[in-house]
Amino acid sequence: MTIHDIIRTEIFRCLESYGLFEEDVKVDLEKPRDPSHGDLSTNIAMATAKRLDRKPRELAGELAAKLDFDHDVIESVEIAGPGFINFRFAPAYQVDLLLDLWSDEGAILDMNTGRGRRINVEFISANPTGPLNVVSARAGAFGATLVRLLDAVGYDAHAEYYVNDAGRQVMLLGKSLRARTMEMLGHPADFPEDGYKGRYIHMMAEELIGLSSRAIQEQAEVFNDESFQRLTAPDGNADAWVALPEDESSRRFSKYALMKILTWQRQTCRRFGLRFDTWYFESELHETKRVERAHERLRKSESVYEQDDATWFRSTDYGDEKDRVIVRSDGTPTYFLADVAYHYHKFQRGFERAIDFLGPDHHGHIPRMRGAMIALGVPEDWLEVQILQQVNFVENGRPVDMSKREGQFVTMDALCDDVGADVAKYIFLTRKPNSHLDFDLDLAREQSNENPVYYVKYAHARICSVLRKADEADWKNVTPSTAPLARLEAAPERALIRELIRLPEVITGAAVAREPHRLTTYAQDVSGLFHQFYHQCVILGEDRDTTEARLQLCLLTRKVLRRVLDLIGIDAPEAMGEKE
């Protein structure tokens, strides 16, 4: 029985004498933001006053007098403000919570909301037509942290990256590379209209020209280790491809470009600390006939019709603005149909839920995709879409153009070079998913020493330092335990403890609400309270009992910070390096 249950039960017992029962009223318990208002608070008196024709504050006083609790759990019950009833936990109860935190078993017990259910989280899924940009970086920070959060609360979360390797964009990429290569080889070549003009195409062409067909095959060998087996290098080399008929030539260049770009993208991801359980290739959907089968299954749902030689899905039945083509009049399937097949396969793979992180330019896809899933017989709430709003980067006081085609954009690698992966991840996770964010690159660079992330890292390093000093002073094998922790009564100590025991609630809340940014807010709060505690309370002091208790508090704080930084995906340093 949690403390919430204990309090609720007791409130309901008292309410019976007013003729109110559990089915009549909802008892909300919440944590007051002001610590002087206690640890939990209820508005029950205000919520029922009207119905009982009473004054809220008077009713609160009456109820408070009737409530009877074990003093080892609830220390006091007070009324305040317009009619709040505030509960203050007994120190012994808080110590129990702290010790739960120390033993992983206890903490996990509280976090068992996932019950092992499989959940698929798809993020980034950038077109393989250029280096990953900062929008992908934001998605990476969110997606990876959400996966860790879901795992932390007992889900079996799966990180997935969808590779659109079958579309026209990849062909266009190949044609762009072909044109650049031919240019460099002194052949006249028309650069495709809307082709990719980025510098990376030049770099790729330059590198390619010197390569033998054997060297190209060797480049593909790096894929043997992971889930990239689908990728193979094209036969031959640049000289040979240029001599081929245009179609076949473009195909070879596309294949090569795809291989190179995915290699880059994966490297960038690794550098950013991102790991994917699956890289799912669109081409596989076509080869395995899943696209066709999805088509047929949709057809059976009777929400498909023919018009103007094309096949349409009646997505307006599901709230879409207009119906969508799934097979073009030339007989080829649309991207949408492949995407439907992909998501349906996700469902078939046994995930009880799928979360997609999408950019704001894709929000229009939600109704049609949801509709298609429902038409295929997938539960309505199976697909969950999180829209990550655009990142607007500002450099030299000007917005940075993000178009890949024009080749002017901030890459994820450049971001790592500038501010470091840790700082970038942390900053992305200080914003909630649907906030539009302006990221001033110049400021991020300049401020890298004044950045909030260092505040948190420093708190951790500071604890490590104190603990090293303690070790030298012969405090070995300190472990949190009941009696010393119960001695912590100074205000800064109580405030820190109060915050630490929120950990399970913060993790659960962040996971359930899909709001990883709550972690950075929490890390900031814990760090701040630790810094205050550090300044106001001498840890390694004269009194051995006090020292022991405070060292235990340090250990607990460090554990909490580590856990949170781990979830955010950044390093918890033992010591801070020299300031630049």
Next chain:
RNA sequence: GCGCCUGUAGCUCAGUUGGAUAGAGCACCGGACUUCUAAUCCGGCGGUCGCAGGUUCGAAUCCUGCCAGGCGCGCCA
């Protein structure tokens, strides 16, 4: 025109899902290093929560209407 998102301190953003006196960081002003690391701490300055109504004991939070900004409305992906 329709749809989605956003509007909170000079700037960048939080605000525990409707609670009590709206909070951080940066910037600015003033203090604290002979000390367990000052990448820290303490104090100050700074607000018609875009505007106007509504819902109720109570609204930054919910509903409606405006205003402003971003994005989307292809047999592209």
